[in-house]
Amino acid sequence: MPDATPFLSPAPPAGPRLGPDSEFDFRCGPDLDCFARCCRDVSIVLTPYDVLRMKRALHMDSSTFLDTYTVAIDRPNGKFPVFVRMDPETLQCPFLTGAGCSIYADRPWACRMYPLGVAEPRQPAPGQTGFYFLIQEELCHGHGKAKACTVRSWLAGQGLEEYELMEEPFKQLMLNEFWEKGEALSPEKVGMYFMASYDLDRFRRFVFQTKFMSYLDVDEARMDAIREDDEELLDLAMEWLRFSLFGERTMKLRKPVPIGDPRSTANAAGETAR
Numbered sequence: 001m002p003d004a005t006p007f008l009s010p011a012p013p014a015g016p017r018l019g020p021d022s023e024f025d026f027r028c029g030p031d032l033d034c035f036a037r038c039c040r041d042v043s044i045v046l047t048p049y050d051v052l053r054m055k056r057a058l059h060m061d062s063s064t065f066l067d068t069y070t071v072a073i074d075r076p077n078g079k080f081p082v083f084v085r086m087d088p089e090t091l092q093c094p095f096l097t098g099a100g101c102s103i104y105a106d107r108p109w110a111c112r113m114y115p116l117g118v119a120e121p122r123q124p125a126p127g128q129t130g131f132y133f134l135i136q137e138e139l140c141h142g143h144g145k146a147k148a149c150t151v152r153s154w155l156a157g158q159g160l161e162e163y164e165l166m167e168e169p170f171k172q173l174m175l176n177e178f179w180e181k182g183e184a185l186s187p188e189k190v191g192m193y194f195m196a197s198y199d200l201d202r203f204r205r206f207v208f209q210t211k212f213m214s215y216l217d218v219d220e221a222r223m224d225a226i227r228e229d230d231e232e233l234l235d236l237a238m239e240w241l242r243f244s245l246f247g248e249r250t251m252k253l254r255k256p257v258p259i260g261d262p263r264s265t266a267n268a269a270g271e272t273a274r
Helices: 048-057 062-069 109-113 151-157 160-174 177-181 187-197 200-209 220-228 230-246 267-273
Strands: 070-072 082-084 116-119 131-134
Touching (some): 048 062, 151 160, 160 230, 187 200, 187 230, 220 230
Antiparallel strands (some): 116 131
16 A cells, blocks of 8 residues: 555556546455555555544544554645554554454545545646546555446445545645645644644643633534534634634634734644643
8 A cells, every 4th residue: 555645646647547437346355365465564644534533443532542553744845644653563554453454444544545546636727626546556466356346336335425524624724825835834833733633632622621712703502512522623623723824714703812812823722732
């Protein structure tokens, strides 16, 4: 499996471009001699929704999950992708067992997509759309071993419709033109970005244990929901990041924030994230 990151492909692959109704022939299973080879020595990028699902499946606090199973890399473009931390001796995924993936029902986006990749233009021209492509590697022997299916049916069968819905706000965050300018986030904003994107349990404490919500116009029903619902909290976090990092009108202020108040910038979130 390649370094599979959702949403953005740096260059279109050389193979055929697939649409939702294009067909391909592939299966994966323990009867194949290549079973689980793709779970070793691989870079698996995690989205915020991946982390949400995985930490919940393991009944772990998000901070503990991140410290135990992930590593974040500061890339030159200013983005900070989070990867699954491979075992340093075997180079295999920490969730791999003799029977396969121990968190299969909550496996990451990249694992669900395989052997499909997706490419989307960063700044699409009129009429230009993204497309899918087939990943064919020597280590994988699953091609040509099943009845042909469409891209659409594969995505549905892998549960990717829910992932795409939940990850759309993060996609919009990552597609913001800010990242293309090469500007660096302040340490406070870096802390806020990580906390709100990936460390949801810490973000929930920040939301309810500081004056954070006193400045935002959020109705009571939603407030009640985000106390217990991780998906609702992640949705709020993405809105907050687009609002605070890029000035997008994704949220409304309840009242003006006094000049110099730490909540007028990312400072409060940054302090909580450290």
